[in-house]
Amino acid sequence: MTDPAALDGLPLPEHRQAARGHDAARAAILAQLAEHRLPGAILLHGPQGIGKATLAFELAAAILTATGDEDATRVREQIAAFSHPNLSVLRRRPKDSKSFYSVIRVEDIRELRDTLQQTRGRAGHRIAILDTIDDCNPNAANGLLKTLEEPPADTTFFLISHRPGSLLPTIKSRCHNLALRPLPDDLLAQVVSGSLPDIDAAALDRAIQLAGGRPRRAFETLALAEDSPVGALILWLRDPEATPIAAQLLLADALGSNPQGPDMSFAREILNDWLAGEMREAAMQPGQRRRLASATELWEKANALLAEADSVNLDMKQTLAVIFDSIRKHCALIASPAEPV
Structure with a gap:
């Protein structure tokens, strides 16, 4: 099964790897990458559906390319297939063939921690993306905190949150915090028309009006009768x-x-x-x-x-x-x- 938050007919964040907007946040991380001082954990927070996960995968591709020994195209292909050995992605896991767990569990965090403690499969930095940290139950959040307190070397966590106010203050204090905002209407229109080039102008206008700067919400609007x-x-x-x-x-x-x-x-x-x-x-x-x-x-x-x-x-x-x-x-x-x- 695919991402439990996936929308029918639209590419997942790991397939897009190119977020619209969020220029300041992108520039801040790329500057740290160029200066070889990437933080151990980056908290990308803001309203749901504005491209936080897409930006995380875009930055992961940039980091894995800059610190590894393969070209950007090859790295992006491996990220899309979840086959890059230096990338770990944690989402809510399948419960059975038809449903997902409602939370990220402590055993999922332990599995991620064990993976990151193994010898890396390839030269370069390692990336762990939690999409989203909001899904962690209390035990999982505490388990993640212990990992962030003693992070693996040359590893960066991207923690995606729609509700940062509900997170443990001790987790937030160990992260480089980047607040992302909804997109302006012109950028939002580019996102929607880029995925749906044949969209009717009236439908596009309605989606933008209801979306509030959130690409995901715009696509959800188009799915409504x-x-x-x-x-x-x-x-x-x-x-x-x-x-x-x-x-x-x-x-x-x-x-x-x-x-x-x-x-x-x-x-x-x-x-x-x-x-x-x-x-x-x-x-x-x-x-x-x-x-x-x-x-x-x-x-x-x-x-x-x-x-x-x-x-x-x-x-x-x-x-x-x-x-x-x-x-x-x-x-x-x-x-x-x-x-x-």
């Missing part, structure tokens, strides 16, 4: 209290009917963005402690419910109904007058 409930979710989140409860339940049913489908995948990203935005706005405004506490509780509850639904195959319709009800209550709370201090 014209009557997709994702559009209804976007409208509902603008004013949850204005929507009748019955319509809210119908929205949960429509989105949760196919937990592995493109509608649900897109909806989860939109929900995460909305919840993160609520916490960010509350944290940046004075006198918003009640809103921040409620938003933080809502974030934790929603993520716990979705993780539980994934791990034990709970009814996604019911899970969404509970999350939507909690969002509605949060909005009602912050709309009411604050209690006197």
